[in-house]
Amino acid sequence: MTLNDIKPGCECRIVDVNLDGATGQRLMDMGFMPGTKVKIVRNAPLVDPVEFLLRGYHVGIRHHEAKGVEVEEL
Amino acid sequence: MKEIIVAVAGQPNSGKSTIFNMLTGARQHVANYPGVTVEKKIGSYSYQGDTVTLVDLPGTYSLTSYSQEERVARDFLLHEKPAVVLDIVDATNLERNLYLTFQLDEMGIPLVVALNMMDVAEGRGMKIDTYKLSELLGATVVSTVGKKSRGGEKLKDAILNTYKEDGLQTGYGVACMGCSACLGMSREKGSFRVDYGEELESILMPLEKRLSEDPKISARYPARWLAVKLMENDSEARRLVQKVEES
Numbered sequence: 001m002t003l004n005d006i007k008p009g010c011e012c013r014i015v016d017v018n019l020d021g022a023t024g025q026r027l028m029d030m031g032f033m034p035g036t037k038v039k040i041v042r043n044a045p046l047v048d049p050v051e052f053l054l055r056g057y058h059v060g061i062r063h064h065e066a067k068g069v070e071v072e073e074l
Numbered sequence: 075m076k077e078i079i080v081a082v083a084g085q086p087n088s089g090k091s092t093i094f095n096m097l098t099g100a101r102q103h104v105a106n107y108p109g110v111t112v113e114k115k116i117g118s119y120s121y122q123g124d125t126v127t128l129v130d131l132p133g134t135y136s137l138t139s140y141s142q143e144e145r146v147a148r149d150f151l152l153h154e155k156p157a158v159v160l161d162i163v164d165a166t167n168l169e170r171n172l173y174l175t176f177q178l179d180e181m182g183i184p185l186v187v188a189l190n191m192m193d194v195a196e197g198r199g200m201k202i203d204t205y206k207l208s209e210l211l212g213a214t215v216v217s218t219v220g221k222k223s224r225g226g227e228k229l230k231d232a233i234l235n236t237y238k239e240d241g242l243q244t245g246y247g248v249a250c251m252g253c254s255a256c257l258g259m260s261r262e263k264g265s266f267r268v269d270y271g272e273e274l275e276s277i278l279m280p281l282e283k284r285l286s287e288d289p290k291i292s293a294r295y296p297a298r299w300l301a302v303k304l305m306e307n308d309s310e311a312r313r314l315v316q317k318v319e320e321s
Binding site for chain 2: 056
């Protein structure tokens with residue numbers, strides 16, 4: 001299951017970040033690490049981006065990036 | 075009269091340029107979206123007879139070598155060797171911001187931390203123990219509100235004091251090699267150290283030792299920082315080592 005499969009309002013926990021290079025590094029720099037709790041806030045009206053709440057701050061990323069983050073539902 | 079070079083670093087939208095303007099009286103362009111400062115900008119002020127030159131670095135979440143901004147910021151810190159780094163931290167977003175703080179601290183350059191946007195943080199009911207934070211980081215921590223020009227004098231004071239204190243010590247780099255007192259986060263000023271756990275430290279510590287024993291490398295780069303970057307397989311760090319070996 002990936003971060004992209006979770007519905008707005010639900011929470012999950014990151015299991016793995018399966019992204020290479022700059023994108024994976026950037027997500028990790030921003031706190032997308034295994035064990036981190038993430039809440040899905042909402043989707044943008046025109047699909048991208050999707051808004052998350054983690055570590056006390058809000059961040060918007062693209063759906064295809066969210067697909068690279070493996071999670072488990074809480 | 076001396077000229078003290080201070081690098082202003084921090085994550086995007088943490089208020090680096092606002093603090094830069096507050097300290098120097100400049101009118102650097104500031105907007106309420108991240109990524110406004112792409113190149114480094116320079117300004118200065120006089121304080122107690124010394125001239126302090128501030129270099130406003132681009133905002134970065136980290137100090138890898140993946141993006142242009144990160145390379146600009148990192149190259150400046152590594153090669154220009156500023157006397158002090160002023161790290162602007164968004165107090166409302168401490169956890170994410172401290173990641174960069176740790177990396178700056180690991181580079182071994184004397185550090186001053188500005189907890190910016192403290193008014194917003196307090197408005198959200200957040201309480202930050204600046205004394206404890208200062209103790210853990212081994213750096214002076216100053217609360218600021220850049221937008222309302224609060225905390226400027228204290229910052230100028232902290233920068234000058236940090237500069238002077240460092241002059242009394244040996245300065246660049248961390249010499250201690252994994253004695254028991256250094257495990258976890260060291261509390262002594264200027265010897266900050268993150269314990270990455272047994273699994274990683276068993277690789278890191280021998281690597282750090284080897285790097286610090288190489289006179290050419292240890293004269294140029296902080297061994298601990300370089301060891302961490304090499305373990306991350308950072309291409310730029312590998313290049314730095316190769317270049318030193320060839321010279």
